Amino acid sequence: MTIQLHAQPYDISAVGFYFDSYDDYTEKAADLRNDYGDPVEEFEIQFIDGDDIDCDLARAIRINQANLKQYLDAVEDWDEDDKTRVILAVGECGYCFDASTHPSDFDLDIYHFETMRGLAEHFVEEGLFGDIPERLQFYLDFDAIARDLAHDYSEAEVGGTCLIYRCG
Template structure:
């Protein structure tokens, strides 16, 4: 699916335009003039249509003229896992998105669980709390374990999928 963005000029006497690639943006931005015939230089970049995860990426990095090319390259080149990692790292953990940002540089642990309680149950099943006999597992307070895990882990929704994550 292609992406559609809109460049809204800060100059109120100029009319914005839609675009779907950096080349399209650069061409239309260079040609745009306001009602006085002066070139328009500053735009607010708005996400209009595309994949849900690409919208989340635009929101997380704070898409603007300065990072537009990097954003469009990321949309084209990165898979959903890379985008998710950057969305969580930049949008939730406070990392910065720069010219040479690569998803692999962020130390974010991501787990595909809908709730913290499911995550707690997974921890117990995997033996992370030691070997607990099956007959005693029915007496565990998974909600309390989930509350304890919430000190180090957080919940988020990225691209319509619920996740549990931790920034290291």
């Protein structure tokens, strides 16, 4: 699916335009004039239509004129995991998004579980708490483990998928 964005001029005497590529944006922005014939230079970039994850990426990086080209390149070149990593790192963990940003730059642990309890059960099954005899596993308080995990892990929804993550 392609995305559709809108460039809304800060100049109230000008009318914005829709675009779907950087070339389209630069061409239309260069031609735009306000009601007095002056060129329009500053725009608010708004996400209009596209995949949920691309909308989340635009929101996380606070899409604007300065990072528009990098955003459009990311939408086209990055896979869903790369986008998710950047959304969580920049939007939730406070990392910066700049011209040299690459998804592998961020130290995150991401798990596809809907609840902390699910993560707690997974950690016990994987032996993270040591070797627990099967007959004792029925007595574990997974809710208490989940509350403890919530001190280091957070929950988020990215592109319609529930995730649990930890910033490195």
